[in-house]
Amino acid sequence: MTPRSYKQVDVFTGTPYLGNPLAVVLDGSNLSDADMQRFARWTNLSETTFVLPPTQPEADYRVRIFTPGGELPFAGHPTLGTCHAWLEAGGKAKKNRGQSPTQDNNLSKAGNANTELGSDPEFFVQECQAGLINIRREGNRLAFGAPPLKRTAPSPALLAQIAKALGLKAPQIKTAQMLDNGTVWLGLLLDSPQTVLELTPNFLELKNLGHKVGVVGVESAPAATGLIARSNREARAFSGTASTTSTASTAPEVEVRGFAPHLGVNEDPVTGSLNASLAQWLIAEGHAPERYIATQGTCMDRAGRVYIERDASGQVWVGGESVTCIDGTVAL
Numbered sequence: 001m002t003p004r005s006y007k008q009v010d011v012f013t014g015t016p017y018l019g020n021p022l023a024v025v026l027d028g029s030n031l032s033d034a035d036m037q038r039f040a041r042w043t044n045l046s047e048t049t050f051v052l053p054p055t056q057p058e059a060d061y062r063v064r065i066f067t068p069g070g071e072l073p074f075a076g077h078p079t080l081g082t083c084h085a086w087l088e089a090g091g092k093a094k095k096n097r098g099q100s101p102t103q104d105n106n107l108s109k110a111g112n113a114n115t116e117l118g119s120d121p122e123f124f125v126q127e128c129q130a131g132l133i134n135i136r137r138e139g140n141r142l143a144f145g146a147p148p149l150k151r152t153a154p155s156p157a158l159l160a161q162i163a164k165a166l167g168l169k170a171p172q173i174k175t176a177q178m179l180d181n182g183t184v185w186l187g188l189l190l191d192s193p194q195t196v197l198e199l200t201p202n203f204l205e206l207k208n209l210g211h212k213v214g215v216v217g218v219e220s221a222p223a224a225t226g227l228i229a230r231s232n233r234e235a236r237a238f239s240g241t242a243s244t245t246s247t248a249s250t251a252p253e254v255e256v257r258g259f260a261p262h263l264g265v266n267e268d269p270v271t272g273s274l275n276a277s278l279a280q281w282l283i284a285e286g287h288a289p290e291r292y293i294a295t296q297g298t299c300m301d302r303a304g305r306v307y308i309e310r311d312a313s314g315q316v317w318v319g320g321e322s323v324t325c326i327d328g329t330v331a332l
Contacts, residue, residue: 001331003330004025004332005026005089006026007024009021010081011080012304012305012321013323014323016323019303019304020302021325022078023043024049025048026051027051028064031050031332039066047067049078049082059127060091060124060125063128074183076274080144080272082126083142083144084322091124096122121137129182141319143317144276144319146277146316147276148181153177159173162206165201165202166206174190174287175188176188181280185258187274187281188213188214189216189218190216191217196256197217197257197298203261210262212259214259214274216282217254275306283310288308290309304320
């Protein structure tokens, strides 16, 4: 067994122990699949990641992502938490993608969009089983570019079974989609954030159905007065100079919950991949604005904040703060 650099990072929060924890092994070299899976089972966190040298020339580093039950091709909070840990350990981009004229089109468009917002972001590229994931850093916040999304309509029979397991009546579900961005979620848009918070799922029934389920409620901000104030506050929130609390009363309220009992996670505190696919779907269909802050983890006494933005190129970015809670070594 070899001592390896190790961190536990809390993701989608700037306050320790209010987000979603992630275990990060910063050197996964010479570990077998079984070694990684065994350690992920032992940490008993929703995800454990292992950092490796990249195999693709465009990537800055490679990551493998494991739940206690298996490997994932992509996941959001492990993406941000791993990048946070890698940067904290001295990781550096291979090139300045925020300014280089040779950067790829997606990164170039994203850079131009952020320049319009008055920011000066840095860009990194993560390699994972789902492919290359673009990550940007602005101040103390990281954001990943949401992978391409495939959407299909769920079968009425499955939707009825899921609704029963969640304790929902048909009028409470405004619309639903199967969402696949490397991990598959059944997404349900409910009639209000309050309905989302009041859910009391039957986790055994959900487990037997074998689907990851994400629910979201969107309540529009008051439209009569204070529109200018809301615009200014939202701009400050996305530039990192205002607290989430200052925007909560003016920006659209978006509440999210994610359930995956068949994977050993009854409810996930804050979920990047789910928020990414929900954002791509809801913005495209006009159910949510191009910029908003989603709250997740409320029912678990967490305070996750997920910053969503669709830039001028149409790329959806999913961001949040991360904080290291444990820093040391692990014998693996």
